[in-house]
Amino acid sequence: EVQLVESGGGLVQPGGSLRLSCAASGFTFSSYWMSWVRQAPGKGLEWVANIKQDGSEKYYVDSVKGRFTISRDNAKNSLYLQMNSLRAEDTAVYYCARGGGDGYNFFDYWGQGTLVTVSS
């Protein structure tokens, strides 16, 4: 059974940093592109970033470029999102999702999400 479990969310002040993690199991993690998708409270879904199987390609939505960094550790079956210079508008539930790349342009499994709140 495919499982994605996020962690690392919480309350952080504007300008602060946070690192999200996603532990994957039930599939060959190193064979898939992985993505982060977020959802602001009461709002729709927004793709944030994705990363190729070997980490050699990474893409970001414009609003987080230069502030967020996606990475992965295939030996640990883990996906990460380092978030710096956080803003109030980054407040959202962040989902780890399998997919997003190489023609596999949809997300077939999602984690339960972790809430990031940026507020003073």
Place this chain on the structure above:
Amino acid sequence: SYVLTQPPSVSVAPGKTARITCGGNNIGSKSVHWYQQKPGQAPVLVIYYDSDRPSGIPERFSGSNSGNTATLTISRVEAGDEADYYCQVWDSSSDHFYVFGTGTKVTVL
């Protein structure tokens, strides 16, 4: 950037058919994927590549895509189908790459 427009809400009686539209410029030339999201839960993929269903998704869920409109159809609607539904495409010219629709709340009367 590429915009996908969905009606904010659709209401349907149990046993009837719900149709959720997703409008976009020449969306028929793209592959459309659909997600169901129940309150407090993560999204679930219900249709991919316009009309394919993942394993475990009932045959009551079907999709089509042509021209400027993609449609998710839910036949014989059940109370458990009440949820938000989002369409999604990949658009290389968009700053978002993976574009989601505005979302539709399906209410079962």
